[in-house]
Amino acid sequence: MTRHDELLTVPQVLKELGGVSRxxxxxxxxxxxxxxxVQLPNLELRVWRSDLMAWLDTRRESR
Structure with a gap:
């Protein structure tokens, strides 16, 4: 997480992933x-944008 990082909602994450279903x-x-x-006290989930980008990087195909 960086200082300028943001927490994304699940719908935002799904959109970032190209419309993956819930x-x-x-x-x-x-x-x-x-x-x-990250699970909030109200049980909603959030994902740090930096964690999403790192997760995507681990799934990059090698060339």
Whole structure:
């Protein structure tokens, strides 16, 4: 997390991922394949933008 980082809602994350469904995202979470999430006291999930970008970098195909 950086000083200028932001917390994204699940719908924002889904949009960043090109429209992945909510169901797919939660299945990835169950399988341990989703980006690291922060659970707020109201039980809503958030994802730091930097964690999402790092997670995407780990899935980059080698050339």
């Amino acid at each position: 169901r797919t995202f939660y299945r990835w979470r169950q399988l341990g394949r989703a980006p690291v999430c």
